[in-house]
Amino acid sequence: MNKALVVSDTHGNNENLHKVLKMHPDAKCLIHCGDVEAGEDDIRCRVKIPVYMVAGNCDYFNALPRELEENVFGHKIFVTHGHLYSVSVSTEVLRQEAESRGCDVAFFGHTHRPTVSYSEGCTVVNPGSLSYPRQDGRKPSYLIWEQDDKGQDHFTVAYLDDGMI
Numbered sequence: 001m002n003k004a005l006v007v008s009d010t011h012g013n014n015e016n017l018h019k020v021l022k023m024h025p026d027a028k029c030l031i032h033c034g035d036v037e038a039g040e041d042d043i044r045c046r047v048k049i050p051v052y053m054v055a056g057n058c059d060y061f062n063a064l065p066r067e068l069e070e071n072v073f074g075h076k077i078f079v080t081h082g083h084l085y086s087v088s089v090s091t092e093v094l095r096q097e098a099e100s101r102g103c104d105v106a107f108f109g110h111t112h113r114p115t116v117s118y119s120e121g122c123t124v125v126n127p128g129s130l131s132y133p134r135q136d137g138r139k140p141s142y143l144i145w146e147q148d149d150k151g152q153d154h155f156t157v158a159y160l161d162d163g164m165i
Contacts, residue, residue, distance in 0.1 A: 001026075002073045006143035008033035008081070008109025010131035011058065014042050016130040016140050016160055024144070031145075033109035033127065034081030039142060040064060056081035058110060072155060073147045075105050082108030082126070091117060091124045098122045105153075114141045114157040125155055 005027045008015050017039075017053035021027070029049050034056025036043065043051060052072070068079040078098040085094040087110055098106035099121045106124045113135045114128030128134075128141030135141070139159040146154045 001149060002147040003027045004029045004031055004145040005116065006031040006033070006107055006125065006145055007130055007149060008127050009035045009036055009056070009112050010037070010039055011074040011129075011131045012037035012039045013131045014039045014046075017043070019150065019160065020130070020142050020158075030079075031072075031079055031107055033107050034064075035059060035109060036062075036064070038062070052077075052079055054079050054081055057083040068105060069101060072076060073145075073153075075153075076101075076103045078103035078106040080106070080108050082110035087111055087126075091115075095119065095122050095124050098124070114143065116143075116155045116157065121156070123153075123155065128157065130160070 003026055025042055030047055030051045032053040033120045034054045035058045037058050052068055052070055054068055055066055070077050087108055094106055104122050106122055108126050112129035112132055115126045117124040127143035128139045133140050141159050144158050
């Protein structure tokens with residue numbers, strides 16, 4: 001079984017991220033959809049699995065790319081923060097961009113609200129925020145992407161029950 005953890009919008013507060021990583025020691029990689037706010041060095045030093053990380057609209061003066069295309073678990077994925085694709089209004093522009101690049105999964109952040117949207121061409125996923133959640137209940141959220149032994153993908157939004165640190 002393959003497992004990836006997907007996070008976004010940590011905004012320099014990595015304590016909840018490290019808590020999530022401890023809860024999932026079997027994760028094969030970490031995908032961060034931006035707004036790390038100078039937390040990237042801490043993440044790269046403390047996280048011992050491959051990290052795919054992009055810059056968000058609050059990430060200034062760092063060398064993180066604005067977008068990534070990677071091959072993970074047999075999928076071509078597109079990772080972006082989302083603000084350049086008007087995701088606060090709709091994810092359709094992002095979905096079209098990912099599909100035009102031959103990607104079948106697109107990960108984004110920016111809205112601080114978790115969502116998983118399935119379609120025939122591309123699954124679009126937002127893990128929400130581990131630091132400043134905006135959805136009902138306002139629990140810090142992240143996403144678990146699991147691929148079972150039959151190659152089926154499962155995207156699960158997960159929450160930290162004890163709230164923010």
